[in-house]
Amino acid sequence: MEGLAWLELALKLGSTAAVVVLVCLVVERSGPVLGGLIATLPISAGPTFVFLAMEHDAAFIGASALGGIRALTGTLAFIIIYGLAVPRWGLLAGLPAALAGWALTVTAPRPDSIWAGAAIFAVAMAAGLVLLRRVRAVRPALRGGSSRWDVPMRALAAMLLVALALALGRAFGPAAAGIAALAPIIMTSLGLMLHRRLGGAGAASVLANSLPGIIGNAVAVVTLNRTAVGLGSAGALILALGICVAWNLALLAAARMRPA
Numbered sequence: 462m463e464g465l466a467w468l469e470l471a472l473k474l475g476s477t478a479a480v481v482v483l484v485c486l487v488v489e490r491s492g493p494v495l496g497g498l499i500a501t502l503p504i505s506a507g508p509t510f511v512f513l514a515m516e517h518d519a520a521f522i523g524a525s526a527l528g529g530i531r532a533l534t535g536t537l538a539f540i541i542i543y544g545l546a547v548p549r550w551g552l553l554a555g556l557p558a559a560l561a562g563w564a565l566t567v568t569a570p571r572p573d574s575i576w577a578g579a580a581i582f583a584v585a586m587a588a589g590l591v592l593l594r595r596v597r598a599v600r601p602a603l604r605g606g607s608s609r610w611d612v613p614m615r616a617l618a619a620m621l622l623v624a625l626a627l628a629l630g631r632a633f634g635p636a637a638a639g640i641a642a643l644a645p646i647i648m649t650s651l652g653l654m655l656h657r658r659l660g661g662a663g664a665a666s667v668l669a670n671s672l673p674g675i676i677g678n679a680v681a682v683v684t685l686n687r688t689a690v691g692l693g694s695a696g697a698l699i700l701a702l703g704i705c706v707a708w709n710l711a712l713l714a715a716a717r718m719r720p721a
Contacts, residue, residue: 532567
């Protein structure tokens with residue numbers, strides 16, 4: 462079991478670092494829309510749920526989805542506050558405010574129901590799409606050139622955040638496991654890494670453009686909750702992964718069809 466925990470940590474560290482570096486590079490070359498879609502793929506959360514399934518039964522996995530939908534709603538709060546605050550107040554004030562918003566959202570009392578969680582998520586998503594409409598339209602401009610330390614520093618920052626989140630969120634039951642699996646580690650890393658290269662408005666645009674992709678994450682989490690016991694952990698996780706990937710591919714196709 463100890464070896465499994467170390468393997469989980471290694472995969473989580475590596476996958477998160479890879480996503481953060483890839484999104485940063487894509488944003489610098491292709492813009493915030495594609496970067497935002499990549500950021501919402503379950504490359505980081507997926508391995509966590511797989512390892513949870515190896516350690517626990519299907520009922521635990523289904524229950525962890527309750528924490529997952531709560532964490533996704535918290536991520537919306539994080540993105541909304543980041544998108545509104547960082548371009549105005551700067552990173553030192555805006556990022557802590559966004560993290561505080563996430564913490565308050567995931568700890569706020571609410572009905573212990575996946576449908577109640579989905580309804581709260583839907584309201585938060587609608588608010589985010591309205592409030593960040595102009596932020597999403599910003600086209601980031603690079604600040605200066607990159608150095609040979611950019612990529613390793615981005616990867617190291619992401620891995621440190623992952624290790625911290627796992628240390629704080631492990632062994633506190635299924636809801637806490639779901640929250641830890643979907644904590645805004647990638648969004649926080651991107652907010653830190655992209656701010657220096659794109660400025661506050663550019664970094665906020667990338668995070669705001671991830672909102673449509675998070676809808677697919679929420680549908681996948683609700684599906685996982687409703688199907689884990691019936692399909693088994695493996696079948697439910699494969700179905701949830703397929704939903705995330707199919708949703709993001711559809712969004713990408715729609716974005717490419719939209720006039721410039």
